[in-house]
Amino acid sequence: MQYMEAVQLLTNLRRGVVEPCVLAVMLEGEIYGVDLARRLTALGLLASDGTLYPVLARLRSSGLVSTRWEESRSGPPRRYYRLTPEGVATVDRFIESWRTFSGAVDTILKETRR
Amino acid sequence: MTSQPPAVRAYLDDLxxxxxxxxDRDLVVDGVRRHIDDALAAGPADPAQVRAVLDELGDPAAIAAESVPAPVQPAAPPPFLERRGGAVLTVVLLTFGGIVVPVAGWIVGLGLLWSSKGWRLAxxxxxTLLxxxxxxxxxxxGALVANASGPSAAIPAHVVLLVAFPVLDLAVGVFLLLRFRVASGLPVSR
Structure with a gap:
């Protein structure tokens, strides 16, 4: 596969799962932007750190995530992100759907393996 | 933030x-700005460190591509006179308006014709003039012929008007309908 096609495929695959993955990280507790971005970028779930912020903006606008300020010992105050009750419900629904869906993809790839 | 490195300012301006x-513009820009502040908070911001943080953030265009797009403004429909209905009204007034309301109807039709963008100057x-x-x-x-060969040879003026006017009138109407183009930003193709 050509390099650009591979990049485009990854972009398309990320599109539907980045938001729920961001929410899923917050199941562990509140987190601030830099940590969240580095963690997801390291896993390849984000193309780059900066692409986290449009996702967070959408999640805030749709009421799935709320924010809180906290003073930091080492620098400027940090904005922490956490799930709202609607956010928790959304992650739960996603986990349910993802298990079924990814199981189906695995099955078809196994059955048709050459 | 008291002093922002120029590279950071340029990056945020681009974004x-x-x-x-x-x-989402303000939320996204604010999030990225705080990310940079946080990432650089550990120590004095030397240019290489700034570069590294901006590289990890990625191309501003990639961030913008992830964002909710600007709402698309539906193209406004052309005003009534620029559409086919307006063209038909104009032509009807030009051809029959003068018959229903002598002179005034035709003048109103002329006004519509000249204010429309659907016809070229020619x-x-x-x-208008044909x-x-x-x-x-x-x-x-007719008058010259009458002078040269006597009144009996001339076709009376009212006969000329009764025959020639309706023919010309309809011809001009059809001509204008055929020449009408729904105005667009594009040059009319010939």
Whole structure:
């Protein structure tokens, strides 16, 4: 596969799962932007750190995530992100759907393996 | 933040410009700005460190591409006179308006014709001048013939008007309808 096609495929695959993955990280507790971005970028779930912020903006606008300020010992105050009750419900629904869906993809790839 | 390195300012300016019109613009720019502040808070910001943080953030265009796009403004439909309905109204007034309301109806039609963008200048000139010029010419020739060969040989003026006017009138109407183009930003293809 050509390099650009591979990049485009990854972009398309990320599109539907980045938001729920961001929410899923917050199941562990509140987190601030830099940590969240580095963690997801390291896993390849984000193309780059900066692409986290449009996702967070959408999640805030749709009421799935709320924010809180906290003073930091080492620098400027940090904005922490956490799930709202609607956010928790959304992650739960996603986990349910993802298990079924990814199981189906695995099955078809196994059955048709050459 | 008291002093922002120029590279950071340029990066945020780029991002803000690329997000122009997006409803999430301020939230996204603010999030990225705080990310940079946090990432550089550990120590004095030397240029290499700044570069590394901006590289990890990625191309501003990639961030903007993830964002909610600016709402698309539906193209406004052309005003009534620029659409086919307006063209038909204009032509009907030009051809029959003068019959229903003598002179005034035709003048209103002329006003619509000249204010429309659906016809080119040449078409407007034909639509305006063809009938008066041809009728005047026919009547003048008739008068000359009458002078030269006596009144009995001349075709009476009212016969000329009754025959020539409806024919010309309809011809101009059809001509204008055929020449009408729904105005667009594109040059009319020939």
């Amino acid at each position: 803000r410009r690329l997000l122009d019109g997006s409803p 078409d407007k000139l034909v639509g 009938i008066p010029v041809v009728l005047a010419a026919v009547l003048m020739i």
